[in-house]
Amino acid sequence: MALFPMTNANGARLFYSHRHFAEPVAGSAALAIQDLCVNRPNENVLALDHISLHVPIGARVALVGPNGAGKSTLLKTVAGLLPIRSGSLRIYGLPVGACHHRVAYLPQRGEIDWRFPINLRRLVMTGRYVHMGWLRKPSTEDWQVVDAMIDRLGLTGLTDRQIGQLSGGQQQRALLARALAQGADLILLDEPTAAVDVETQAVISELLADLQREGKTLVVATHNLERLEADFDSVLYLRDGCEVPPPEGAYVGAPIGKTAFQHLL
Amino acid sequence: MTFLNDLIEPFVRFQFMRNSLLAIILVGSVCATIGVYVVLRRMAFIGDALAHTVLPGIVFAYFNGISLFIGAVVAGLLTAFGIGWLSRRDTLREDTAIGIMFTFMFALGILLMSTARSFRDFTHILFGNILGVTPSDLTLIAIVAVIVLGTLALFHKEFELTSFDPIHAQVIGLRADRLRYGLLILLALTVVTAIQAVGVVLTSAMLVTPAATASLLTNRLPRMMLIAVGVAISSGVIGLYASYRYNVASGAAIVLACTLFFGLAWLGRILMRRLQRA
Numbered sequence: 001m002a003l004f005p006m007t008n009a010n011g012a013r014l015f016y017s018h019r020h021f022a023e024p025v026a027g028s029a030a031l032a033i034q035d036l037c038v039n040r041p042n043e044n045v046l047a048l049d050h051i052s053l054h055v056p057i058g059a060r061v062a063l064v065g066p067n068g069a070g071k072s073t074l075l076k077t078v079a080g081l082l083p084i085r086s087g088s089l090r091i092y093g094l095p096v097g098a099c100h101h102r103v104a105y106l107p108q109r110g111e112i113d114w115r116f117p118i119n120l121r122r123l124v125m126t127g128r129y130v131h132m133g134w135l136r137k138p139s140t141e142d143w144q145v146v147d148a149m150i151d152r153l154g155l156t157g158l159t160d161r162q163i164g165q166l167s168g169g170q171q172q173r174a175l176l177a178r179a180l181a182q183g184a185d186l187i188l189l190d191e192p193t194a195a196v197d198v199e200t201q202a203v204i205s206e207l208l209a210d211l212q213r214e215g216k217t218l219v220v221a222t223h224n225l226e227r228l229e230a231d232f233d234s235v236l237y238l239r240d241g242c243e244v245p246p247p248e249g250a251y252v253g254a255p256i257g258k259t260a261f262q263h264l265l
Numbered sequence: 266m267t268f269l270n271d272l273i274e275p276f277v278r279f280q281f282m283r284n285s286l287l288a289i290i291l292v293g294s295v296c297a298t299i300g301v302y303v304v305l306r307r308m309a310f311i312g313d314a315l316a317h318t319v320l321p322g323i324v325f326a327y328f329n330g331i332s333l334f335i336g337a338v339v340a341g342l343l344t345a346f347g348i349g350w351l352s353r354r355d356t357l358r359e360d361t362a363i364g365i366m367f368t369f370m371f372a373l374g375i376l377l378m379s380t381a382r383s384f385r386d387f388t389h390i391l392f393g394n395i396l397g398v399t400p401s402d403l404t405l406i407a408i409v410a411v412i413v414l415g416t417l418a419l420f421h422k423e424f425e426l427t428s429f430d431p432i433h434a435q436v437i438g439l440r441a442d443r444l445r446y447g448l449l450i451l452l453a454l455t456v457v458t459a460i461q462a463v464g465v466v467l468t469s470a471m472l473v474t475p476a477a478t479a480s481l482l483t484n485r486l487p488r489m490m491l492i493a494v495g496v497a498i499s500s501g502v503i504g505l506y507a508s509y510r511y512n513v514a515s516g517a518a519i520v521l522a523c524t525l526f527f528g529l530a531w532l533g534r535i536l537m538r539r540l541q542r543a
Contacts, residue, residue: 017438042354079436100438107432116305116429117484126426130437135419162484178433 014134017100024102025093030186030217031055031078036087038077047073049241050087052258055219055234057092057185060212061256062228063221065238071221072108073241075188078219079105091186100130104184106175108191114164120174121159124150127181149177154203169200176207187211189220193227205231225250275509281396285505288398289519291410292462292471293497298417298490299455300476300497302448306428309473310360311348311449314367315456316468318344320374323390323460328377333390334405334457341453344370349446393464393516395505406458413451424448425486462501463516471497474523481530496526 031053038048048070055061063071076082078089080097089096091103104127127149128142138146150159153173158166166174172192179187193201201224208231211218220232228235234253237246243257275282303312322340326333344366351362378387389397398406417424423444427434431441452472459468479492504519 015438016440080438081432081435097438100436103436105433105436107430111430111432113305113429117480117486117489118425118429119485122425126422126430126433129422129426129439132422134423137422164484182437 022099028093030057032090034088037085060218060232062232062235069238070241102185104179104182104187106179106189124177127178149181153177169196186217193224285395289501291406292458293501294494295410295413295455296459296471297475297493297497300472301490303472304476312472313469314363318370324377337457345449345453395462395515409454467520470520478527478530
């Protein structure tokens with residue numbers, strides 16, 4: 001993986017966070033969550049109520065549930081966007097934010113200002129910023145990574161397009177290209193297949209399988225129930241911030257929720 | 266050729282015209298560049314508020330014989346932090362916080378002004394007078410220009426990212442709120458220079474109109490900044506010249522020239538759309 005120099009060999013870099021590169025704890029899971037409670041923003045109401053989740057390295061996990069079930073909240077908490085109220089959350093054995101390089105988060109499309117004057121290639125480049133830190137300009141190597149990821153998601157030829165002039169599916173793939181350009185090991189995707197075209201859906205399915213072969217860990221909030229068995233190893237069902245048993249006959253895969261923890265203890 | 270001679274004659278002949286020209290170039294560049302962020306981040310209201318809230322600072326400085334510039338900078342920075350502090354943790358919505366600070370400070374300024382013997386001392390603060398810019402004003406404007414443009418250049422990628430995707434910034438450990446504070450401080454500094462040119466009342470025009478004009482013409486950020494700077498400087502020179510030649514208020518002339526450019530860009534865009542459809 002020479003494309004992604006994760007080491008802090010170049011000591012002259014000023015990273016955005018004072019905690020930057022940290023080695024994972026040996027033998028730890030990609031994501032270990034125990035009795036996690038998280039409040040809704042600015043309210044003393046639980047958005048997540050004692051969630052437990054054990055995601056081994058290299059697994060593909062789907063989060064499924066109706067709107068407001070807590071799927072996005074869970075992903076945002078892992079990404080370090082929301083404070084933890086109680087419980088524990090370990091990413092490769094480390095607390096949230098200990099290693100920003102290692103976690104990539106793909107927001108729902110509506111959270112970005114698509115009218116902003118920036119083109120596709122620069123949008124994808126923002127995925128490399130975590131490696132650059134303050135005052136650095138993208139190197140040739142950074143541009144190579146960016147172009148490789150743009151090709152990989154079938155966006156070649158659109159690099160100079162202003163991001164608002166891409167279709168919904170292309171925007172989604174642009175965000176995926178950025179997440180990949182970051183070179184993260186744990187990839188959090190919030191509804192990547194919501195309202196996208198068939199082509200994008202196929203590209204994403206293929207990508208999920210490829211990424212698993214590369215040893216990446218994926219946690220994906222999804223509404224697309226038909227693809228669960230094909231695209232994922234395990235499914236966690238959520239409703240009103242709690243883990244719920246799967247509906248009759250629904251695909252579950254390897255246990256990862258509360259039951260998985262009971263196995264471990 | 267006589268037209269061209271006519272045009273450059275005042276600048277060749279008078280030192281104060283050369284000073285004004287240099288001032289308007291600096292003010293235009295700074296306002297237009299940061300103005301692009303003001304427009305894209307929908308901060309126009311804050312820009313307008315900052316321009317008005319520096320008034321008590323200027324009046325206070327005037328009464329106490331301090332540099333008006335310093336008085337304005339201090340009042341501007343106090344406002345920037347005041348707005349940030351009032352609207353922290355969503356207790357008050359930001360536009361409400363701005364509305365309160367804006368009117369409070371402006372009223373304070375008017376009140377202080379009304380204690381002076383003559384209201385006329387302050388007309389150049391309210392409406393600007395680029396022709397009256399002094400060499401020491403010019404030095405301060407140049408310092409502010411270097412600080413603001415230098416900071417925007419050094420942290421371009423961070424300002425850009427936090428403007429369109431603050432969530433990704435947060436995920437990679439970049440504090441979007443701190444960059445926002447930084448931008449507010451730069452904006453407060455910028456507003457103070459703009460007041461020299463167009464006065465308190467019209468400053469938001471210098472921030473918004475050139476940038477808005479540029480946003481109609483391109484969708485690349487650096488190009489947008491360059492076009493905005495071009496529009497601001499051209500308007501400045503036109504306004505300056507009109508003010509000298511026809512003895513009209515310089516600030517108003519500059520702002521009207523800006524608006525003219527905006528109108529042309531708007532018209533051009535409509536024509537382009539028509540042509541593309543045809």
